[in-house]
Amino acid sequence: MSQGCRSLRIVASRSRAAVRSYASLATPATRKLNVPIDFGKTPLLHHSSKTIPQTPELPQGGSTTRLNLCQAVNEGLRTALREDNKVLCFGEDVAFGGVFRCTVNLQSEFGPDRVFNTPITEQGIVGAAIGMAAEGAKPVVEIQFADYVFPAFDQIVNEASKFRYREGSTGANLAGMVIRMPCGGVGHGALYHTQSPESLFCHVPGFKVVVPRSPSQAKGLLLSAILESKDPVIFMEPKILYRAAVEEVPDELYTLPLCKAEVLKPGADLTIISYGRPLYNCLAAIEAAEKTAPGTSIELIDLRTIYPWDRETILNSVRKTGRAIVVHESMVNYGVGSEIAATIQEQALLSLEAPVKRLGGFTTHTGLAWEKFIFPDITSEFAVPTSICDFGF
């Protein structure tokens, strides 16, 4: 990794305030759809502990704390480190708290033997984690940006993914190994601070690939990945939500199930399947679409685990609604949507009333000046369901 990239990373971390101002640029009054998400009001977050019963998977009745996504990741890591001595936390710049503050105060609590910096070497970080997990530790490592995971691709694809399989009856496996990485657009990340490479990981079996959408989800899924999963986990954190998404998070140790989707909003006419950041846009687009065409109702599903994914929940939903769109920020070509769309068409064809649609990032690189056009936005997420709901009526 060149020094240039490294300084860019620091710039990215120091410009958090800028991230927010980019996201809240004054919106011309003419816009009805592409207005900024009001994270303080979106029903996808628990703004008060009173709404927690709406997510029955979360612990009920206990104390909660208002946390943003990076604080929730931090809380998840702290809980895991407290719970199990075998948990180790390391990566580039993790010791002082991480460039996104996800590991803040962990070294002071657990010491530099369990929370530490590594040299700048992604292949080394993942390689070392594999060896640690093979000897029974639970390494939770950080790749500073998903864009920089590629030097570790060999270790991920050829080594970690195949580890249990090739060890056969020797019994060694990588349970407890988690690779965390901030992913997705931030408004100004350009080529190397915006990528979402989840579909690349899904093409090789062996890892569970998880993308949380909210603080309470991040904590529960992360704890599940570290403490319960028998398989290694790639945990992709949408960095634009680190500070934007704030909600009440239960204080106690809890886990959320991996490989299980969550139905966020029931509906009868169309299923939208998404994960991570686009879910907020999807909900806004759904509200607009349902207002435009009264009487239609759209179901929204959060995939949560991208692979192995919850086929049953998605297929059941599509069998009910007859229409589906898969939405993600990463490129549409060979993306997660392609796999889901093909599976739906193979296994729920007779229920379909319209072609399954994929809505992803355009097939290009994330040029700095055009980021807002490249990723799906509320308008595109409004336009596509509207046209699909028109289909066949």
Add this chain to the structure above:
Amino acid sequence: MKSRAVLRPLAASCRYKHGVLLRRSGIRWASDTWSAGPAQKAGSDSVHFPGALKSKFTSTMRFQNPAEENAMPTYRIMDADGNIVDTTRDPQSASDDEIIQWYRTMLTVSIMDLIAFEAQRQGRFSFYMVSAGEEGIAVGSASALTPEDVCFLQYREQGVLLHRGFTLKEMMSQLFSNKDDNGKGRNMPVHYGSGKHNVHTISSPLATQIPQAAGAAYALKMQRLLNPNVPPRIVACYFGEGAASEGDFHAALNIAATKSCPIVFVCRNNGFAISTASIEQYKGDGIASRGLGYGIDTIRVDGNDIFAVRAVMLEARKRALEGDCKPILVEAMSYRVSHHSTSDDSFAYRAKREVEEWKRRDNPITRLRKWMEKKGIWDEDKEKEARASIRKEVLREFSAAEKVKKPPVRAMFEDVYEELTPETRAHMKELKRIIEKYPKEYSGISEYEGGLKSLEE
């Protein structure tokens, strides 16, 4: 002037609170961020640049040229004729019986190599790689390890496995990928592994095991930190000089040094990476010269001298576990007498004469044999008996393994994840349906344990 005082405390500086390991407050840790170093004093002969703490100023501009440095010497205890040259130490550090056992293990590797190479040529299994010329590195280094030490191998270290108790049956099962194979028939031949013997399964991608080994060593250190009753263990990590050109070598040595991992890196420098001679592999003084650059204690040893390899490895293991632990690099020099693999004809890139010369001139097996004969613990009769009995045993296990069934077809789908995914279950069902519909096209199914039945839910 105060230097950057860093403590490298291990067990003593940690305490438990509610069963959790916590750091002790007020102690400066090795990995603490460098902060507020001492101010530069006027007239000092050195400067505290954070990047090189002990560097002195000089007014002589001199580029350090590796060509002007002497190559790192190669340590040996006995010469090519089996005579002891380092008389300062007892070369044995082991009983006669143990040494004879090492010799028999080297012979076993060498005899198995001939049989297996020939068997591959006859198409009995798909692939093989021999260890000829490097038996001494494997057996000598393994003899210095405890059975609890963890090994990561590249693929040319059959001697390590046999020395640790990996049986010929296990080896042959792996080569034939039958149902007794520890790897469940999933890996190419020679990709051995054994949980029982603390040897992780070999994988083909070169050098990937090196950072993994560093991480494993860190985990062993942590196990002891959490429970001082755990016996001290190291990781031994083997690789060739060609693999050392991979980025993973760099990553591993740097991480092992910065995180003080108890690991011994053993580089087998045999002069060739397939067809690429070492002159095309690097320009520096072998692999050993790099160790110093990473701040790693390093030694070069004569890999054909089993006593030297063992002595170096014993000392390396001891040093790796001292204090806060640290990595050690051992470069063991040898010559790859054999072809790279059964898919390679090495005479396409090197003279047959050169290889014959090496075979005749120096070889770890004949060198130890000469020493044993001089000592009067070995002779021609014992040699003949050993060769005959080993050959018989190898052939017996070979024939037995060839007759054993393949693993169940189901094992093809298992262990990708801990549990079969719904998608994989659907694949199993589909495969079963196709085979049932076209049984004649899949008549070989009966060679797999359980036949088609293993695909049932």
